[in-house]
Amino acid sequence: MILGHYAVALAAKRAEPRTSLGTLVFAAQLLDELWPVMLLLGLEHVRIVPGLMAASPFDFVDYPITHSLLAAVGWALLVAAVSYAVRRDRKASVILGVAVLSHWLLDVPMHRPDLQLWPGSSIRVGFGLWSSVPATVVIEFGLFACGLALYLRGTRAKDRVGSWGLWAFAAVLVAIFASGFFSPAPPSEQAVGWTTLLLWVFIPWTAWVDRHRTEVAASEEAAPATRAAPGATA
Ligand SMILES: [Zn+2]
Numbered sequence: 505m506i507l508g509h510y511a512v513a514l515a516a517k518r519a520e521p522r523t524s525l526g527t528l529v530f531a532a533q534l535l536d537e538l539w540p541v542m543l544l545l546g547l548e549h550v551r552i553v554p555g556l557m558a559a560s561p562f563d564f565v566d567y568p569i570t571h572s573l574l575a576a577v578g579w580a581l582l583v584a585a586v587s588y589a590v591r592r593d594r595k596a597s598v599i600l601g602v603a604v605l606s607h608w609l610l611d612v613p614m615h616r617p618d619l620q621l622w623p624g625s626s627i628r629v630g631f632g633l634w635s636s637v638p639a640t641v642v643i644e645f646g647l648f649a650c651g652l653a654l655y656l657r658g659t660r661a662k663d664r665v666g667s668w669g670l671w672a673f674a675a676v677l678v679a680i681f682a683s684g685f686f687s688p689a690p691p692s693e694q695a696v697g698w699t700t701l702l703l704w705v706f707i708p709w710t711a712w713v714d715r716h717r718t719e720v721a722a723s724e725e726a727a728p729a730t731r732a733a734p735g736a737t738a
Contacts, residue, residue: 505614506681507644509533511651512606513710518658520599521719525655526711531583531603533703535611538579539570540700543693550696554689557616557632559640561689562696564615568623575623576608610647614640637685644681648674659717666716673709 513528520528530537542548548570551563569575584601588594612619615630633639652674661667690696 505610505644506684507648507677508610509536509607510677510706511647511649512603512610514648514651514655516599516603517714518654520596521658522593523596523599524711525714526707526709527600528603529710530707531600532607533706534579534583534604535570535576535607536700537703537707539567540697540703542567542569543697543700550693552689552691552693552696557634558637559634559684560614564618568620571608571611572620572623572625573608574621576605580604613643648678658720659714660720662716662718666713666718669709669713669716673706673713677706 509532510529513525513532516528516532517523517525539548543550548567549565550567551565552561553563554561556563564571570579580601583604584597587600588597591597608619612629613631614633616632616634617628617630619629621627621629633643655670659666661670690699
């Protein structure tokens with residue numbers, strides 16, 4: 505899953521407006537942000553099998569440090585604990601932790617049964633929806649549209665960075681998602697690692713966009729006619 509994880513971050517901004525969208529993106533995508541690091545360090549492994557699943561050529565041989573349930577819980581607790589130590593904000597810390605854990609829960613429907621419950625566990629879960637392109641597209645776009653709509657309703661662009669920067673982020677993300685269906689499978693595990701590292705770019709990008717948007721007060725939200733249209737300079 506790609507878009508769905510960003511949908512969680514966009515939606516979480518609604519529940520936690522004081523936390524940067526960049527921080528929420530970091531949390532919701534943490535497992536996939538760490539995965540290429542583990543691949544390049546040789547600690548986790550993937551095989552590229554073109555045609556393995558309609559929407560994914562990846563045979564996740566082992567990824568217990570980033571994608572076992574126990575590890576996901578551990579990363580979630582770590583992120584929540586660090587957040588609490590830095591900000592002393594219980595609600596923000598809980599939301600960041602839940603965002604981290606949401607990644608694993610959203611991966612379960614898409615992946616083949618290759619997600620371990622704990623490192624070394626013989627129990628592997630996954631419903632394999634990646635075997636269906638229509639199901640993948642509907643779920644990913646459905647989640648992303650909901651997340652984006654919530655973010656757009658809860659914030660307003662202060663300037664062009666806040667509006668066009670957001671749409672550029674959405675366009676690039678959708679392009680990456682769509683390219684998966686048309687581009688040839690990556691040549692090697694190393695190539696997958698290096699290209700997936702680019703996910704880290706979205707953290708400062710969304711943080712930058714978020715700084716150029718302002719929270720919409722609930723009273724204003726009730727009267728959407730007064731809101732600036734997307735693309736407006738507010
Ligand atoms: Zn993942």
